[in-house]
Amino acid sequence: xxxxxxxxxxxxxxxxxxxxxxxxxxxxxxxxxxxxxxxxxxxxxxxxxxxxxxxxxxxxxxxxxxxxxxxxxxxxxxxxxxxxxxxxxxxxxxxxxxxxxxxxxxxxxxxxxxxxxxxxxxxxxxxxxxxxxxxxxxxxxxxxxxxxxxxxxxxxxxxxxxxxxxxxxxxxxxxxxxxxxxxxxxxxxxxxxxxxxxxxxxxxxxxxxxxxxxxxxxxxxxxxxxxxxxxxxxxxxxxxxxxxxxxxxxxxxxxxxxxxxxxxxxxxxxxxxxxxxxxxxxxx
Amino acid sequence: xxxxxxxxxxxxxxxxxxxxxxxxxxxxxxxxxxxxxxxxxxxxxxxxxxxxxxxxxxxxxxxxxxxxxxxxxxxxxxxxxxxxxxxxxxxxxxxxxxxxxxxxxxxxxxxxxxxxxxxxxxxxxxxxxxxxxxxxxxxxxxxxxxxxxxxxxxxxxxxxxxxxxxxxxxxxxxxxxxxxxxxxxxxxxxxxxxxxxxxxxxxxxxxxxxxxxxxxxxxxxxxxxxxxxxxxxxxxxxxxxxxxxxxxxxxxxxxxxxxxxxxxxxxxxxxxxxxxxxxxxxxx
Numbered sequence: 001x002x003x004x005x006x007x008x009x010x011x012x013x014x015x016x017x018x019x020x021x022x023x024x025x026x027x028x029x030x031x032x033x034x035x036x037x038x039x040x041x042x043x044x045x046x047x048x049x050x051x052x053x054x055x056x057x058x059x060x061x062x063x064x065x066x067x068x069x070x071x072x073x074x075x076x077x078x079x080x081x082x083x084x085x086x087x088x089x090x091x092x093x094x095x096x097x098x099x100x101x102x103x104x105x106x107x108x109x110x111x112x113x114x115x116x117x118x119x120x121x122x123x124x125x126x127x128x129x130x131x132x133x134x135x136x137x138x139x140x141x142x143x144x145x146x147x148x149x150x151x152x153x154x155x156x157x158x159x160x161x162x163x164x165x166x167x168x169x170x171x172x173x174x175x176x177x178x179x180x181x182x183x184x185x186x187x188x189x190x191x192x193x194x195x196x197x198x199x200x201x202x203x204x205x206x207x208x209x210x211x212x213x214x215x216x217x218x219x220x221x222x223x224x225x226x227x228x229x230x231x232x233x234x235x236x237x238x239x240x241x242x243x244x245x246x247x248x249x250x251x252x253x254x255x256x257x258x259x260x261x262x263x264x265x266x267x268x269x270x271x272x273x274x275x276x277x278x279x280x281x282x283x284x
Numbered sequence: 285x286x287x288x289x290x291x292x293x294x295x296x297x298x299x300x301x302x303x304x305x306x307x308x309x310x311x312x313x314x315x316x317x318x319x320x321x322x323x324x325x326x327x328x329x330x331x332x333x334x335x336x337x338x339x340x341x342x343x344x345x346x347x348x349x350x351x352x353x354x355x356x357x358x359x360x361x362x363x364x365x366x367x368x369x370x371x372x373x374x375x376x377x378x379x380x381x382x383x384x385x386x387x388x389x390x391x392x393x394x395x396x397x398x399x400x401x402x403x404x405x406x407x408x409x410x411x412x413x414x415x416x417x418x419x420x421x422x423x424x425x426x427x428x429x430x431x432x433x434x435x436x437x438x439x440x441x442x443x444x445x446x447x448x449x450x451x452x453x454x455x456x457x458x459x460x461x462x463x464x465x466x467x468x469x470x471x472x473x474x475x476x477x478x479x480x481x482x483x484x485x486x487x488x489x490x491x492x493x494x495x496x497x498x499x500x501x502x503x504x505x506x507x508x509x510x511x512x513x514x515x516x517x518x519x520x521x522x523x524x525x526x527x528x529x530x531x532x533x534x535x536x537x538x539x540x541x542x543x544x545x546x547x548x549x550x551x552x553x554x555x556x557x558x559x560x561x562x563x564x565x566x567x568x
Contacts, residue, residue, distance in 0.1 A: 006455060107400045110419070110453035116391045135394070136454070143455040169394035170420070171290060171427040 002078050002089045006097075006144050009051070009090050013145055021048035025147035027138060030054040030091075031071040031192035032080050035182040039151040040084045042179050051145050052081050054091040059104050060133030071195050090145070097140065106132075112139045112170075114162045118254055122158045122247055122267055123278065134159055135166050142174055149175045153182075155189055157265060157280045161254055181279070183209065189279045196275040204240045204272045211236050211246065212281040215266050219283045224259045229266075242271035251282060286362050286373045290381075290428050293335070293374050297429055305332035309431035311422060314338040314375075315355040315476035316364050319466040323435040324368045326463050335429050336365050338375040343388050344417030355479050374429070381424065390416075396423045396454075398446045402538055406442045406531055406551055407562065418443055419450050426458055433459045437466075439473055441549060441564045445538055465563070467493065473563045480559040488524045488556045495520050495530065496565040499550050503567045508543045513550075526555035535566060 003009050016023055024047030026039045032054075043050045054077050061067035074091055081089045098104055112135040118124070119131050142150065152160045160178045167176055182190045187209035188202060197205060211233040218232055226248045233246050249256055251265040262284035269278045287293050300307055308331030310323045316338075327334045338361050345351035358375055365373045382388055396419040402408070403415050426434065436444045444462045451460055466474045471493035472486060481489060495517040502516055510532045517530050533540055535549040546568035553562045 010457070106397065109399055110450045111397045111399075112454070113390065113395045113397050115393055115395075140453075140455045143457060146457070166394045169424075170396070171424045173294070173427060173430070 001087065002091060004090075004092055004096065006092065009088060009144055012088055013051075016049045017146070019048075022149070023047055023145065023147040024050045025141065025145045025150045026050065026052045027141050027150065027152070028052060028054055028077075029056045029070065029192065030077045031073050031195065032077045033182075033190045033192065033194075035153050035155060035190040037080065037084060038182050039153060039179050040081065040086060042177065043149070043151050044085055046149055046177070047147075049087045050085070051088040051090055051147065052077075052086050053141050053145070054078075054089060055097065055137070055141075057097075057133060057137040058094050059098070059109075059136060060130050062127060062129065065127070066193075066196075071192055090141075097137070109136075112136045112166060114166055115169075118158075118162050118165055121249075121254060122245060123269060124158065126244060126269075131159070131162050135162065138163055139166070139170075139172075142172060147174055149177055151177050151179060154178050154280070155181045155191065155278070157251075157267060158254065161252065187213070189277075191277065193275060193277065197272065201273045201275065205277055207236050207241050207272075208268050208270055208277055208279040209281075211268060212266055212279055215248070216281055216283055219260055219264075224261070226257055226260055229260060233268075240272065244269035244271065244276070285371065286375060288374075288376055288380060290376065293372060293428055296372055297335075300333045301430070303332075306433070307331055307429065307431040308334045309425065309429045309434045310334065310336045311425050311434065311436070312336060312338055312361075313340045313354065313476065314361045315357050315479065316361045317466075317474045317476065317478075319437050319439060319474040321364065321368060322466050323437060323463050324365065324370060326461065327433070327435050328369055330433055330461070331431075333371045334369070335372040335374055335431065336361075336370050337425050337429070338362075338373060339381065339421070339425075341381075341417060341421040342378050343382070343393075343420060344414050346411060346413065349411070350477075350480075355476055374425075381421070393420075396420045396450060398450055399453075402442075402446050402449055405533075405538060406529060407553060408442065410528060410553075415443070415446050419446065422447055423450065423454075423456075426456060431458060433461055435461050435463060438462050438564070439465045439475065439562070441535075441551060442538065445536065471497070473561075475561065477559060477561065481556065485557045485559065489561055491520050491525050491556075492552050492554055492561055492563040493565075495552060496550055496563055499532070500565055500567055503544055503548075508545065510541055510544055513544060517552075524556065528553035528555065528560070 024043035026043050028036050056070050078089050111132050113132050114135050124131050164176050188205055214232055215229050246268045248266050251263050260283055264283040267280040308327035310327050312320050340354050362373050395416050397416050398419050408415050448460050472489055498516055499513050530552045532550050535547050544567055548567040549564055551564040
């Protein structure tokens with residue numbers, strides 16, 4: 001069932017709670033692909049009722065980012081959700097979420113702000129305010145749907161670490177489950193932003209997963225020095241690849257390391273023809 | 285029942301939820317007085333189960349404020365709660381709430397940050413970060429206790445406006461009830477910080493309620509010009525009274541007004557012998 005209003009979701013959820021159903025939430029920005037579907041299938045497996053939110057959240061986009069052109073495909077999303085047995089697709093308007101005519105800023109809205117230590121690095125460095133917007137909307141969705149479990153993709157690994165930290169710091173009574181990255185056969189991590197890429201770009205975009213895989217191979221061969229591991233990337237990069245970051249950090253705390261170990265994650269962000277892509281891999 | 289652990293509260297609350305009980309939460313910093321008891325009695329009336337939290341929240345105190353000397357009277361508080369039929373007194377340690385050895389700052393903790401517009405005025409002006417600390421701890425308590433209704437005193441009027449704003453902005457499924465200020469016969473608003481006052485100081489402290497009452501009298505006589513209303517205060521003030529602010533604003537939005545009306549609140553903060561006291565009055 002497709003619902004646009006917060007109150008309608010609350011009413012439906014109330015019925016689920018009364019029945020003692022376990023509720024799963026899959027928060028998305030729509031433009032659903034197999035990555036999202038893997039989250040939905042996991043939710044379907046773990047929970048009695050599954051809610052998928054589809055909301056392109058204005059407050060997590062910077063002023064020069066792709067909020068306006070971000071793909072919106074609600075009809076296709078709804079029919080995919082239906083096929084997967086989703087119980088509620090919650091697709092609110094921005095004004096339903098943030099009020100009519102509200103200027104969307106921390107001058108007028110309450111924000112949930114993750115700690116600087118988790119935010120001042122990786123994607124947060126170039127996307128100032130992004131994770132405040134993410135935590136705020138996820139917190140709102142949590143309060144609206146009150147799920148038992150919420151499902152997030154490993155593709156946005158920093159996001160999941162930050163949301164887990166929010167859940168812990170604010171004592172939110174919700175379990176967070178992270179699902180693995182889904183890739184094309186080529187190795188390209190699925191992303192709604194892949195729609196911006198030409199066929200040519202997509203070939204160039206393989207550099208991300210190749211760099212990550214090669215670092216993992218080197219690690220498995222015994223290289224643990226982080227600088228040495230990073231250096232293995234440079235032979236892959238050409239002037240088609242505008243590398244934003246390549247970092248090797250603790251998978252739970254995002255702390256920098258001098259030596260990689262089994263708790264390490266490698267994250268990369270790179271622009272291909274102006275399209276910002278991210279990817280990551282666990283070393284274990 | 286006195287509980288110190290978050291998990292113990294969750295377990296107890298789970299039982300209440302299973303029974304379909306309506307749960308009321310009265311968040312306090314302890315040092316309970318008749319003002320708090322009026323909140324508890326209201327909660328008792330509205331709810332099936334009442335939880336009182338007693339927690340002197342470190343992150344809402346500034347570095348030069350009275351966190352260390354703030355009165356802590358848990359034994360007396362617990363026995364008062366017992367007499368009032370409170371079901372749970374939740375009195376966690378700072379480390380239970382914020383983790384062992386955590387540096388308590390927005391570098392390491394997720395904060396809930398109310399909008400600047402509500403914070404950059406009145407008490408928020410001199411108490412930088414105070415309302416971030418308040419919203420964060422109240423959000424945590426809401427997530428731990430999951431009450432149907434939470435009760436706050438009008439004495440901290442700005443706090444209640446900010447908490448209502450947080451509840452609205454973050455879609456928190458909790459009703460907020462504000463209860464009137466309780467006063468000594470003299471007119472002095474009850475406050476845990478009154479314990480810092482000598483008998484002499486308490487007499488001087490009456491200036492707060494006198495100024496407020498006189499402004500209301502003037503308003504009822506037809507004076508609506510805010511500057512004129514404020515000026516009526518100055519005849520009351522001597523060098524014993526260190527006025528921090530006297531503001532006449534909209535009771536729901538805290539917006540400044542040129543003309544007072546029935547939606548107006550008058551708020552005052554004043555130091556007596558170094559003790560910071562606040563009070564307020566609705567013009568209607």
